[in-house]
Amino acid sequence: MPEIREDPLSGRLSLVAPERGRRPHDFRITPESVETSPCPFCPGNEHLAPPEVLRLEGEAGEPWSVRVVPNKFAALEPGNPELPWSGFLEPLPGVGRHEVLIETPEHEKALAELKPSQVRRVLEAFCRRKEAFRAEGWCYALFFKNHGARAGASRRHSHSQLLALPFLPPLLRREFVRTEEFRREKGRCLFCEILEREGQGPRKILETENFLAVAAFAPRQPLETWIFWKPHGRPFDSLTEKEQEEFAEILLTLLQALNRTLPDLPYNFFLHLEPLRGPFPEDFHWHLELVPALTRVAGFEWGAEAYIVPLAPEEAAVWLKRA
Amino acid sequence: MPEIREDPLSGRLSLVAPERGRRPHDFRITPESVETSPCPFCPGNEHLAPPEVLRLEGEAGEPWSVRVVPNKFAALEPGNPELPWSGFLEPLPGVGRHEVLIETPEHEKALAELKPSQVRRVLEAFCRRKEAFRAEGWCYALFFKNHGARAGASRRHSHSQLLALPFLPPLLRREFVRTEEFRREKGRCLFCEILEREGQGPRKILETENFLAVAAFAPRQPLETWIFWKPHGRPFDSLTEKEQEEFAEILLTLLQALNRTLPDLPYNFFLHLEPLRGPFPEDFHWHLELVPALTRVAGFEWGAEAYIVPLAPEEAAVWLKRA
Numbered sequence: 001m002p003e004i005r006e007d008p009l010s011g012r013l014s015l016v017a018p019e020r021g022r023r024p025h026d027f028r029i030t031p032e033s034v035e036t037s038p039c040p041f042c043p044g045n046e047h048l049a050p051p052e053v054l055r056l057e058g059e060a061g062e063p064w065s066v067r068v069v070p071n072k073f074a075a076l077e078p079g080n081p082e083l084p085w086s087g088f089l090e091p092l093p094g095v096g097r098h099e100v101l102i103e104t105p106e107h108e109k110a111l112a113e114l115k116p117s118q119v120r121r122v123l124e125a126f127c128r129r130k131e132a133f134r135a136e137g138w139c140y141a142l143f144f145k146n147h148g149a150r151a152g153a154s155r156r157h158s159h160s161q162l163l164a165l166p167f168l169p170p171l172l173r174r175e176f177v178r179t180e181e182f183r184r185e186k187g188r189c190l191f192c193e194i195l196e197r198e199g200q201g202p203r204k205i206l207e208t209e210n211f212l213a214v215a216a217f218a219p220r221q222p223l224e225t226w227i228f229w230k231p232h233g234r235p236f237d238s239l240t241e242k243e244q245e246e247f248a249e250i251l252l253t254l255l256q257a258l259n260r261t262l263p264d265l266p267y268n269f270f271l272h273l274e275p276l277r278g279p280f281p282e283d284f285h286w287h288l289e290l291v292p293a294l295t296r297v298a299g300f301e302w303g304a305e306a307y308i309v310p311l312a313p314e315e316a317a318v319w320l321k322r323a
Numbered sequence: 324m325p326e327i328r329e330d331p332l333s334g335r336l337s338l339v340a341p342e343r344g345r346r347p348h349d350f351r352i353t354p355e356s357v358e359t360s361p362c363p364f365c366p367g368n369e370h371l372a373p374p375e376v377l378r379l380e381g382e383a384g385e386p387w388s389v390r391v392v393p394n395k396f397a398a399l400e401p402g403n404p405e406l407p408w409s410g411f412l413e414p415l416p417g418v419g420r421h422e423v424l425i426e427t428p429e430h431e432k433a434l435a436e437l438k439p440s441q442v443r444r445v446l447e448a449f450c451r452r453k454e455a456f457r458a459e460g461w462c463y464a465l466f467f468k469n470h471g472a473r474a475g476a477s478r479r480h481s482h483s484q485l486l487a488l489p490f491l492p493p494l495l496r497r498e499f500v501r502t503e504e505f506r507r508e509k510g511r512c513l514f515c516e517i518l519e520r521e522g523q524g525p526r527k528i529l530e531t532e533n534f535l536a537v538a539a540f541a542p543r544q545p546l547e548t549w550i551f552w553k554p555h556g557r558p559f560d561s562l563t564e565k566e567q568e569e570f571a572e573i574l575l576t577l578l579q580a581l582n583r584t585l586p587d588l589p590y591n592f593f594l595h596l597e598p599l600r601g602p603f604p605e606d607f608h609w610h611l612e613l614v615p616a617l618t619r620v621a622g623f624e625w626g627a628e629a630y631i632v633p634l635a636p637e638e639a640a641v642w643l644k645r646a
Binding site: 075144145152172217269270271272289297300302304 | 473595
C-alpha cells in the first residue's frame, strides 16, 4: 500500500509508493561526462579561477588543503545586504556572494574518499567564510554541494558552494514558522520531538553522542537522509573543534554507506542553519539534508509540491545500515 | 544585475540571473529515447493498457478521440477518501486515483499539433473525470502533463495524467492562505491585482477575452509561462463550452510559440483549480502553470526552495511574442 507523508518541518507532502521488488541496482545512474579542458580547481591551475578569498594550508608536501574562490558564474553580485523588502511584482537587487569551496587539491578524490581531518577543514573553511558574511551584514549563509553531473555538478573536482544571501530562504522561513506553531500547540521543541521519536524508530541509520542520521520521513527522493544536531539550544556557531570532527565523521560514514548502496550516487546536500542576523530561534536544531538525484521533478512535483518517491524510507534505512 | 523575485502566490523566491548574450538555441535539449515495445496508447493496442474508465468517441474514421485509463504504475490506490489527518511522523494511507489521459489516437502527434477541437475534448475528458472524483468524495483533482523524456514522460504518445487526491496539495494550500492574507491586508483579490498589473506589463504574452498568458514573474525554470482565467469569482467548473474552446486555443498558441522558440521543448504543465469539496475560495482564479525542463533542481533549489533561473521573464515574453 502506498503512503502519504507530511514532513513536519516544511509541510511538504510525499507519496511513498514502493515498487515491489525494487533493489538498489534498479536505479540506473547516468555516467558523468568527461571534461577535456584543464581543471581550474587543480594545484598549478589556480590562475584559471578567480582570485581566492580563503586558503587553508595543507600538510607537508601539499600545495594547500582547501581553497575558496568566487564563483565564475555567480548568481548574486556584491552590494548592499539591506534589502528594501517590498518586492510585490517588483524585482529587488540580486545582491549576495556566491563562492566555490574546493574541498581537496586531488582531482580524482570524491568527498566521500577524504580523511575526516580534511572534511573538518572543509567545515572550517565554511565557518570562516560564514563569519565574513556575517560581518558584511548578510542574512543567511547557505552551504551546499552538488555531486555528480546528474545532481548539477559541472566539474568533477570535488567542490561545494557557499552563498551569502540577503534573505532567509523560504524553506528555512517555513521551518521556523512551523517550530513556533508546534511550540504554541504542544509546548515543546519540534526538533526534540522528532529526535526522540526518530532515535528509536525504523528510519534511524546512525547515532553518535551529538548527531542522529535518519532516512527522511517524507523524502523528495529515494534514499534521502538527514543528519540532525541533537543538543537543544546550541547553534551551529557554537560547535567545538571536536564536535566538528564528530560531524565530519558521521557525514563520511553516511556518504560511504550511500556509495556502497549505489556506487557513484549523484546527490545534493545542504545545511539548514540559524540565520546570521537576529537572536537564535528558540527551537531550532541545525541539520544537514542529503537529497540523491535519482527521480525527476515533473508535473506532479511542480504542481503540488508533493513528491512521488518509489522507495520507503524504512527500506532505505535498512539498506544503509547494512552497507 | 541579477534579481531576486518573490512569487506572490507561493512565497517562493527566484534569483533571476540572466547570462549575458543567452539565446534560445543555447539551451540544449536531450533527444528522447526511442521506444521499442508496442505502444499501449495506440488504437488496436487497447488491451495492453488497463481497461478504460472513459472514452470519447471520435469523428468519422477515428477509432476514438480521447481515452482515460488507470495508470499501470499508480502512485495511489483506491480507498476511503476521508483521511484521518493526524500524520505526525505517521504515514497515512495512500489512497486516491491515478489515471492516464490519452490525448489523441495518433502516435506521433504532440499536444501542440492537435486541433483546438481535440484539445477541447481533452479538457472535456478531464472535466468528466473530475466530476466522477468529486462524486467519490476526493478532495482535489490534479491534471498535469509531462512532455518529453527530460520532463519525465516515459512514453512518446501524447498523454497527460489525472490524480484524485485525498488532500489539498501544499502548493495550493499556500496559494489559498496567501490570497486570504492579501485580502486582509489590502482588501482586494490577489489574483485581480496580479491580472491588472501583468496585463499591462512587460511579461504579458497573449490576451483573449477571458484569459491572460504571461511569463511567470518569479519562475522556477527559463521560459516558465502561466495562463490565468480572468473573471473573478467563477470557478473552473462553470466554464461554458465556448470558454473551454477559448482556453484550448490560447494553450495551443502558447505551446506553438514555445515550440518555435525551442523546438521540441520538454515541459510540464498543471492546472491549479478550486478544491472538489467545500465552498469556492473567495479570491481564487484558476490557472495553468507551464514549467519547461531546462535547468536542474540541485543543492540550492532543494535547500532554499528558491530557484536560480538564467533567463529574465521579460526576455522570455519578448521571445514568445515574436514566435
